[in-house]
Every structure is written in structure tokens, then in C-alpha cells.
Amino acid sequence: MIFIELINSEHIHGPDHVDDHLDKAEWLYEALKAWGFEIRDIAPWVGPLRELRIVLRAAVAELMEFGQLNEANISQLNSFLGPITYRYRVDLDAEGKTALRGTFEDQSPTHVIALGFCRYLENEDMKRLKLCENTRCREAFIDPTRNKSKKWCASNACGNLTKVRAFRARKAVQVKNEKS
Template sequence: METLWSDFINSEWHDWRGSGRSEDRIGQEKWQNYFLNRWHLEAPVPADAEVIRTMREFRDRLHDMSERCARGGGLSHAELEELNAILDLGPVKRRATEEAGELRLGLVPVREDWRQVMAEVAAAFIRTLIDGEAGRIRVCDNPDCRWVFYDDTRNRAKKYCEDKTCGNLMKVRRFRAKKKLEKERGENPESDK
């Protein structure tokens, strides 16, 4: 399952097939439009160079925090303060609405800019931790991928961002490594038949 915060982190793409290629999409207008539309957020496109630099720094720190959570660790006091500083960039106001005859109270952004977007990303990440879901944060086991994802499986045992891509690739790599090792040892599994 993709979340607001994992989609933001994964704007730094790495070729999961192992070519070594990577792409930083956060500065691309195409990615900015995709991200804002997907998560129903508002900000000017293209983002200016200073905001892009700030978003990259935040993304890298959030990736580090996610990796630590994926290993079972928690956030330090300093990291919480970093997140609070990002939250301060995006003030909100309360708004009462009525939907289908039901009264709701929600938070509405005061501004529509990239700093507000980063605050929403930080809030979504913190909400995951508050809800006790830090144990569902994962980093793909494919070392070439680095994709961060939220494990929504019942047994919380998902290892790969996508079973059909990274999962299959790693299965093939393990099979080939096993066959190579058998060949190096002079083993012939066909002769056992």
C-alpha cells in the first residue's frame, strides 16, 4: 500500500533491476503534478529551486527515519523536533462540514504551497507512528530498489515492494546463485535422479 509519506520518499527512484541508474523526480514538473493530483494537494508548479532543495533534504531525512522504523527502532528527540519544524511550515485551521447529514470537523490548510505539502507528508508519517503502525514500515529487500512501503499484509511479512518485480527478480537471483555454487562445488543435482 502506498501512503502520502512513502510516495514522497520514493520520488528518488532507483532501478530495481540493478543497472545502477537512479532518478531524482522531486524537481520534475511531471512528478510534481502527479503527486499533487494523486494526494489532492495544492501548490504552485514548478516548485522553485530553494523549495526543491528543502524537499530533497526533508525526503532524505524521512527516508532515514523510515529505515530506522523498518529495523524496529524509534525516532530520537532531535528527529521529532525536525518533524515539528516541518509541521510548523504548514499551519491549518479547523472547519466544520456536513456530509450526508453527518457533521464533521476537519483541518484545512491555511496556505497552498510546497511547505504546506511537506507538512502534510510529515503529519501522515507521524500519524502512522501514532497509530502504532511503525512495525509496518518496510524498505524493499531488493538492495537495488530502496523503495519504502507500508506493509498492509495481515501477517506483516511482506519483504518486497512488489512481488511481481522485485520479488521475482530476487527469487531468480537466489536460484542462479544456488546453481552457480553447486557448479563451483562440482555438485550435479541431475545425477541424483
């Protein structure tokens, strides 16, 4: 899903090290192309995509904590959704039957990504959309588990790191208490 790819275009490696793919022209050009956009001048899209990424990450965090979006999230999403023109036209399909087709005009990457996010929220289980609980990661993912209990984007990486950190913190407290 494109909105997950956008959220995950920022890799948080720690409090002082963030790798932002939107700063890499080649990555952004290839991502836009993969998402269906042939945009030669990508520079004007860096700022709006970065803003949308912030809005999407905040919306997912809000969904995780409260189970729904707040008015600020909704207002911010709406600012990326419109206005846009939708054109209808009549065509003949492969069997010669009349078919009504519609296409978006003036479509921008931010509009398409925001629309995809909103359609996901409308049609899917919002509780499956999560951010990794590893505070040094925070990647977005869809939880495929039956009971929606997945906490990390990858259990063998982030889950293991989080468990090791918790274990070491408990051990440090235990050693400190033994010395007292």
C-alpha cells in the same frame, strides 16, 4: 498516502541508475496538484522535498530495524513540522448548528507530508510500514499481511528477482566448490 508517494518518487534501478521524479517539473507539478497544492513556481520546493524524502526513507529504515525512531529522526521530522498557524472559526453547519472549524495557514507541502507521516506513526501499526528488501528497489509500502511478513513491494517483481539472484549466487558457489 502522500508520504509513501514522496519516498517512492525516487526509483533505484541499480547502483548507477536512479530515476528521480523530483527532477521532472511536470511530474512534480502534477504530484503537488494531486496532493492538494496549487503551486505555480515549483522550483523552490525541489530541495526541501528531496530533503524530506531522505528523512522519511531513513525513518522507515530505522523503524524496520529497531522498531522505533531515534532522536536524530525525531529532530529531523520536527524541523519539517513547524511552525505553522492553525486558525479556528465558528460556522453554521448544514443543519444550522454552530460548528467550530479549524484550518492550517501557511501550509507547505513538506509540512503536510511530514505531518501525514507522523500521524500514520501515531495511529497505525508502525511495523506495517516497510521498504522493499530488494536492494535495487527500496520502495516504501504498507504490509497488509496478517503476520506482517511481506518483504517486497511486489512479490511477482522484486520478490522473484531477489529469489533468482539468491539462487544464482548459491549455484555459483556450488559450481565453484565442485571445481575445487
